[in-house]
Amino acid sequence: MDHTAYDAHAEHFDLLIAGMWRALTPSLTAELRGLDPQQGPAVDVGAGTGRGTELLARLNPGVEVLAVEPSPALRTALFTRIGADPDLARRVTVLPGTATGSVLPDRVCAVLLANAVSELSPADRRELWRSAARRLAPGAPLVVNLGVPGGVPDTPVRIGGREYRNTGAVLPGEPGRVHWRITTEVREAGTVVQRRTAEHVSWEVTLPQLCQELTRAGLRPRRAGVVVVATR
């Protein structure tokens, strides 16, 4: 993967993904609570700035978390979040790699892939599902959602005297790929003072396709609120 793909978004990424996390958190909380630390660490794949990593750790005080994140720019915010909290700093290990290029333990108590499935090619997804199916303890969840940033206009976020907002538009592109143009606008007193546009190409993944892929990997998927949960 291109490890610079998130550079243009990194500055405002954590602010502007807050709205997606408000929508995602109730389902994740229901599915990721009560993990068994005896079954190994939980893995947050494509951890970004660490919102899912922190949720996994907060919901499960005895569990260690592996945060897999390939983008150095997003890892800056990830390390800041973890380093600012002694409990997270003790329990979270950051793996600076990709979903399929990171060495994971033989047993894990959960795998989370939040807002990131469309970053993975079909071959990478197949490899990740197979890896999860081998490693997940019986009953332990793989939790995935299909949402992507840019898919819905982000809620504007106010920081001091300025307001920050992302909007996404899909451009025509290759079949099976989704070509996003994501525009970040900064307003002050209603006037745009900064506008930055970045393009991002992700993969198209539908719910039936995701469920079929998980089933082929030997997992049993089910819908749970806005996420898909798969177990062995």
Ligand SMILES: C[S@@+](CC[C@H](N)C(=O)[O-])C[C@H]1O[C@@H](n2cnc3c(N)ncnc32)[C@H](O)[C@@H]1O
């Ligand atoms: C939209 S962000 C979501 C970040 C975070 N999970 C969240 O929801 O706040 C997608 C993430 O997937 C990561 N990513 C992209 N390709 C990846 C790969 N091959 N393996 C693991 N993560 C990847 C990106 O660097 C980015 O952090």
